[in-house]
Amino acid sequence: MKDNICVTRKTTESVMTVRLSATGLPADYRKLIKTHAPFFSHMLEHIAWRSGITVETDFSLDEYNLNHVIYEDLGITLGKALRAFVWENREAGAAGYGDGIGIIDEARALCAVSFEERAYFTLDTKVSIPETTENVLSEDLETFLEGICQGAQCTLHISLESGRNGHHIWEAVFRALGIALGRALYRDPARKNRSAGVAGAVSFTVE
Secondary structure, X not given: OOOEEEEEEEOOOEEEEEEEEOOOOOOOHHHHEOOOOHHHHHHHHHHHHHHOOEEEEEEEEOOOOOHHHHHHHHHHHHHHHHHHHHHHOOOOOEXXXXXXXXXXXXXXXXXXXXXXXXXXXXXXXXXXXXXEEOOEEHHHHHHHHXXXXXHHOOXXXXXXXXXXXXXXXXXXXXXXXXXXXXXXXXXXXXHOOOOOOOOOOOOOOOO
């Protein structure tokens, strides 16, 4: 069983580091989440709070300092950390799949995730999502979620069922994601050495 995972991803554009800990949320867990935007940090806070997994982030950029790079690269790095946690904890019974419902006032979102080495992301919505919320572009938050799928090689489905207020809409989404990830990372000894799908672990031979 591995309680702590740390992944650092380096490119010519950025250096991203994500640490996950399953030893319980510390009192100052919010201070461990470092991004360039308070609202984005607040969304990551919901992942930690709802999953019960401490999420620590840090990053640096080259001289261009592009927002898109932050969301995409941090998403990919978080995804790689989540993937590593699932596979490192197979013997401890990490489920590798989970779902959740996030609600706040008028907003409701559903989320389901499965770590099966199949990268696919979809965000279906029955309501109009504001272009910008708290100075954060919605397309950047979607890019972050897509990045998680790329890094984790997971399937992630999000359905936004209702909502009017942009803050509530995205908070419902990230609450649902946190719940789903918490269930996917939960270690049940009865599931020892099982994978999310009956196909089991994927391996490749290159000659």
